[in-house]
Amino acid sequence: MSIGNSDFPIPADAQGFYQWDKLHCPRPQTMLTRDLFNSAITSGFSGAMDEFACPVGVTYYNFNIYAYIAIEPFEREMRPSKRWWNGTKPLLGIFCPSSVISGRTSGCPPSSPR
Numbered sequence: 001m002s003i004g005n006s007d008f009p010i011p012a013d014a015q016g017f018y019q020w021d022k023l024h025c026p027r028p029q030t031m032l033t034r035d036l037f038n039s040a041i042t043s044g045f046s047g048a049m050d051e052f053a054c055p056v057g058v059t060y061y062n063f064n065i066y067a068y069i070a071i072e073p074f075e076r077e078m079r080p081s082k083r084w085w086n087g088t089k090p091l092l093g094i095f096c097p098s099s100v101i102s103g104r105t106s107g108c109p110p111s112s113p114r
Helices: 031-051 081-095 097-102
Strands: 056-063 066-073
Touching: 031 056, 031 066
Parallel strands: none
Antiparallel strands: 056 066
């Protein structure tokens, strides 16, 4: 049994798939939240995903005062994974110095690239 009108107007220019972000934005957003939070979280998540050479980022949209997240490809040529590995290799040396210096993988965490 439904109560009231269940119509949810969707903007005419909306394309793709959007997921209501119940974790970060479970309630209606104010104008200030929409302007500050959505742009900051979009750039933060997408920037972090870009650092890991992920080919997609996230964008937050507002439909009917609720925040929705969309996963979208970056509008540029994908960065090669080698660039990410070259930036990560010095960090691996901090946590597992024997593998970087000698080429051995013993003693490294199981999730590290070999």
